[in-house]
């Protein structure tokens with residue numbers, strides 16, 4: 001069960017939003033089409049200058065114009081019907097603003113803030129300083145008309161929210177990321193006060209000739225530039241150049257409605273936006289900022305959506321490890337208690353039974369448990385069970401990622417189970433490499449160039465992953481019950497971090513639906529945090545029985561892989577330890593290599609495939 005919110009949390013919620021003075025009736029038109037409570041940009045005074053600047057810089061968007069829409073605010077809209085494949089925006093390479101081409105490029109380079117910097121975070125800070133400097137030059141900057149179009153007012157971004165308002169985001173991915181608690185910290189805004197005091201303020205002091213403001217004025221400019229880079233910049237090309245791209249950045253994001261794609265024409269040195277379908281006159285040109293949840297949209301862009309299929313909750317790896325440690329500890333304690341009172345393990349109930357066979361001393365010190373978890377995490381890493389950026393994404397109404405369940409299984413495994421798992425994974429990896437070498441030779445003889453090493457490693461990793469997932473599927477009901485206890489612990493802890501529970505969020509949204517006036521930031525916070533809680537509650541449902549847990553492994557939703565399918569398949573079949581369990585490829589897509597006589601799956605040169613399990 002989730003921890004009920006403490007008194008202080010309930011008070012904070014009720015005091016601010018439910019009091020008669022705060023909730024005014026009639027200021028919200030729920031019947032109108034959705035408009036994010038925060039973030040819709042207004043027109044800015046400099047639009048005419050910007051259009052003249054675009055002409056000078058040969059930035060063109062002949063089939064569209066800037067307007068302000070009631071649903072998304074300022075936007076780029078088709079002035080006439082646009083055909084699929086038409087170029088709708090063209091920006092010469094040298095019109096973009098980057099750390100590498102700004103007026104203080106040499107200084108930024110000397111300071112290690114241009115590409116390639118030692119740390120990705122410094123590259124982002126390099127662009128932020130470039131934007132600060134160009135902005136501070138005023139009309140002297142080559143990009144002045146462009147920078148003037150970026151709103152001066154960025155207060156929709158949570159970076160400007162008051163502490164009390166930020167508390168409403170507690171528990172969300174937005175909050176954790178802003179605080180630098182989870183995920184890779186490079187992309188802004190994250191740890192802003194820290195980066196200001198450790199990177200940017202010292203830079204300003206060391207370069208007084210640049211006349212960048214210091215103190216509060218300096219921090220204000222830094223905070224604005226951070227928001228501008230977070231919500232208006234792009235990452236270009238394989239080299240991942242962080243850049244401000246005029247006009248490209250006038251497009252809003254609407255999940256599922258993207259109608260352009262981005263392209264770099266190296267021959268003509270221009271960045272292009274190309275229509276991906278026919279677009280009618282008056283229709284908004286829509287970009288895709290990524291598969292982002294409301295919490296992520298809010299942190300990075302300051303807006304939220306009404307219905308966002310990308311909503312999910314991010315479960316930090318650390319939570320899973322801590323929960324597994326707790327479950328182990330409780331089981332050891334329960335067993336010790338059982339032994340002391342002489343009650344049989346069966347009579348002591350599930351708790352003691354699920355701890356059986358962990359092979360730990362009756363009172364393991366924190367060091368013992370830590371070492372044990374570290375060893376299991378090393379195996380998990382080798383088997384591809386650690387998620388990107390150390391967070392698992394869990395969606396409502398979808399099974400939890402199979403690799404998350406498999407990881408918990410590994411974390412709880414006894415020493416003897418671990419050695420069996422290790423050798424199964426090793427065998428699977430070896431088989432994958434061997435199989436890959438065969439298919440690699442065949443592919444090369446057909447003139448398909450692929451990096452053998454890379455493919456081999458990828459195939460081995462996938463096979464090891466499949467082997468440990470297969471082992472988790474194959475484990476006893478008792479072992480899966482242990483996994484369920486860890487999930488319960490994770491869900492409970494995560495739900496306990498929010499400022500209130502989901503029913504309070506629902507009440508608030510219902511009040512908004514009844515035309516109650518609620519502060520915009522509060523409304524946005526609810527739309528960011530409620531789907532996360534719903535995903536956690538749905539996770540709890542989907543792991544409530546051993547059967548559903550087993551099913552979640554069968555769905556193998558975390559096992560979508562890119563790479564050579566043959567190696568994966570053979571190794572997976574070898575890895576399945578019990579007769580009757582077979583792993584097969586359930587879907588294939590990719591580039592066909594043209595060999596009509598080859599078996600079905602080998603006809604794909606670099607395929608995307610999904611492992612499925614058949615029991």
Ligand SMILES: C[S@@+](CC[C@H](N)C(=O)[O-])C[C@H]1O[C@@H](n2cnc3c(N)ncnc32)[C@H](O)[C@@H]1O
Nearest residue numbers: 039040041072074231249250251252253301303
């Ligand atoms: C890259 S800019 C897009 C252009 C921006 N509307 C403008 O006129 O300057 C990103 C910002 O646009 C706004 N935005 C983008 N998509 C939105 C949406 N679906 N609803 C509301 N605001 C949106 C947010 O303020 C976001 O920070």
